[in-house]
Amino acid sequence: MYNTWLSSLTKYKERMDEPQYYGAVGGENRVTSAHYRQLLDLSDELLLLILDLLDPLSLISVSGVCSTLYRVSNTDSLWAKHCRVVFGFDFKNGCADFTPKEAFKLLYMWKTFYGSLPYNRQFQDLLFSRFPPKKYWVQWLSLEEIVPLPPIQLPDHEIEEIWGITKEQLDEKHKVTDETTEVVHNSKYMYQWKELRKLALVHHKGHSNVQLYVLKRMSSECHENLEKFYYQYKKNRFQWLFSYWLHSHSRSFSKQLQEIYLLWQCYDKQKISQWGSTDCDKYLASLHSITDDFWNGKLANGDENLGIQSVDNYFSMCRSLLAWILGRKWGTLKQKKVYHDTLKGVYRMMKHDLQVSVIDHNQFWIAAKIQMTRVSSLEKIAGNYVNWKMIDVLPCYRLFMDTGEPFYLQQIQDILFRKRLISNWIRQEENSWVCSFLPQSLLLLLEYDTKIYEESLHQETVEAHLSRLIWLYLHSGQQLYVDAMKDIILCAVATMGHNTVCRVHYWS
Numbered sequence: 001m002y003n004t005w006l007s008s009l010t011k012y013k014e015r016m017d018e019p020q021y022y023g024a025v026g027g028e029n030r031v032t033s034a035h036y037r038q039l040l041d042l043s044d045e046l047l048l049l050i051l052d053l054l055d056p057l058s059l060i061s062v063s064g065v066c067s068t069l070y071r072v073s074n075t076d077s078l079w080a081k082h083c084r085v086v087f088g089f090d091f092k093n094g095c096a097d098f099t100p101k102e103a104f105k106l107l108y109m110w111k112t113f114y115g116s117l118p119y120n121r122q123f124q125d126l127l128f129s130r131f132p133p134k135k136y137w138v139q140w141l142s143l144e145e146i147v148p149l150p151p152i153q154l155p156d157h158e159i160e161e162i163w164g165i166t167k168e169q170l171d172e173k174h175k176v177t178d179e180t181t182e183v184v185h186n187s188k189y190m191y192q193w194k195e196l197r198k199l200a201l202v203h204h205k206g207h208s209n210v211q212l213y214v215l216k217r218m219s220s221e222c223h224e225n226l227e228k229f230y231y232q233y234k235k236n237r238f239q240w241l242f243s244y245w246l247h248s249h250s251r252s253f254s255k256q257l258q259e260i261y262l263l264w265q266c267y268d269k270q271k272i273s274q275w276g277s278t279d280c281d282k283y284l285a286s287l288h289s290i291t292d293d294f295w296n297g298k299l300a301n302g303d304e305n306l307g308i309q310s311v312d313n314y315f316s317m318c319r320s321l322l323a324w325i326l327g328r329k330w331g332t333l334k335q336k337k338v339y340h341d342t343l344k345g346v347y348r349m350m351k352h353d354l355q356v357s358v359i360d361h362n363q364f365w366i367a368a369k370i371q372m373t374r375v376s377s378l379e380k381i382a383g384n385y386v387n388w389k390m391i392d393v394l395p396c397y398r399l400f401m402d403t404g405e406p407f408y409l410q411q412i413q414d415i416l417f418r419k420r421l422i423s424n425w426i427r428q429e430e431n432s433w434v435c436s437f438l439p440q441s442l443l444l445l446l447e448y449d450t451k452i453y454e455e456s457l458h459q460e461t462v463e464a465h466l467s468r469l470i471w472l473y474l475h476s477g478q479q480l481y482v483d484a485m486k487d488i489i490l491c492a493v494a495t496m497g498h499n500t501v502c503r504v505h506y507w508s
Helices: 002-016 044-051 056-063 067-073 076-087 100-115 121-128 135-141 156-163 193-204 207-218 224-247 251-262 278-285 289-295 304-326 332-356 361-382 385-391 395-403 406-426 429-437 440-447 462-476 479-494 499-505
Strands: 022-025 028-031 152-155 175-178 183-191
Touching (some): 044 067, 044 076, 056 067, 076 100, 100 207, 121 224, 135 156, 135 207, 156 193, 183 193, 193 207, 224 278, 224 289, 224 304, 278 289, 289 304, 289 332, 304 361, 332 385, 361 385, 361 395, 361 406, 385 406, 395 406, 406 462, 462 479
Antiparallel strands (some): 022 028, 175 183
8 A cells, every 4th residue: 555655656746847837937946827727627527516515595606607607507417406405306307397497496486485475565465455366476375385365266277277176176065155146156166275285285196296286387477576576575685574573563562672672772763753664664773783783684694584583582681681680779870881781792792603693592691691790890890980981982891891801800990090190180289270271171081081082082182182191191001191291281271371370380
């Protein structure tokens, strides 16, 4: 075995030493581009093996790359496998009117489109605006076990045409009778949709044969409307399903959800007054990170049904979390802060998982307990609500919420300590004259009772210069920034016409 391997290695080395494998430019050996194998250099057999690994939607995407991949991706054996997996029948030999790819496309569009019926208003209008619906849609509905329509009354020849059921199979008790004249219309029958489906399954000996029958009946139809409705659904499915989820609950539950959804949120009352309209739904989705992601198709790998399940689980957790927080003897401001920080932390912690899979209620609660523990640590370090509100814009605040590392907690403690030094310094009796001369905006910065946002640091105003120095001192603790801060305050007071006072009271 070793000799065989050594012989193969020697032949490979001799082959690679041949001139055509290398170019001699500047004395360097390099492989020429002509000998790199590309995907389209492979034979059709190898391309088929590669494409066989793709799911149907990826296969359709690949077919649009070039003419070669379009030709190979249309191979019946590829699509017959997908038809067999998804629909239980390969349509390779039994459906001469459609290739397996065409059969898969039609059945997939219909199944996906029909699944959107509960929240697809256009589809609901299509089926419920007239009864019975157009024969084209009745033919597709013959594939479904559950159809939310009243019993259908049709002549026996139309029942046979749509479901394939012969007159001999129809039960006489389903004949339509005119109660006023007691005249029996021999050709008309009234059936529940489910009953006709059962008869069709018996007649065609299985669901696959029913599908095959429907496709043959559809061979002469134009499917432009189905394709149009399907692409409308693909474009709007997240928005439709979000609106359905938001407004389809019972009145009491909807009221509770509305309170939870808007609780402690800054929102536009005028927009909220249009609750239930499309514009309002888009605005409501933007109020929460998870619903904003769902609206844009970023949850559960773009699966709208799994995504809305995560949204539902999330707000179910919000309801439980809110009940727990309101049960504590805290002030409203503290309750709001705990609620916001916990939920923001949970979403940051689980954002990646939410984008690829469904997250259940227990997973949310595990993350929530971790985040609440960290929030409690921050609240203890802050000591009061003012400090707590002030530090939540600091980078180390979010880093601690993300990681729980004590290092970031220590950084926050140091910043709060320096903040107290600045505040105590400006309140000293010998500096009281500064408070009477400084503008209110600069005095607030020195007191540091308000947040310093990063956006306010990148300007050329006196407030921005002072903000930068305070920011640098709080994060570094270096005295030179304190000295520079005193110089700015001196200049600010001097510009107000108090030069004499400043020269007398200048402090070291």
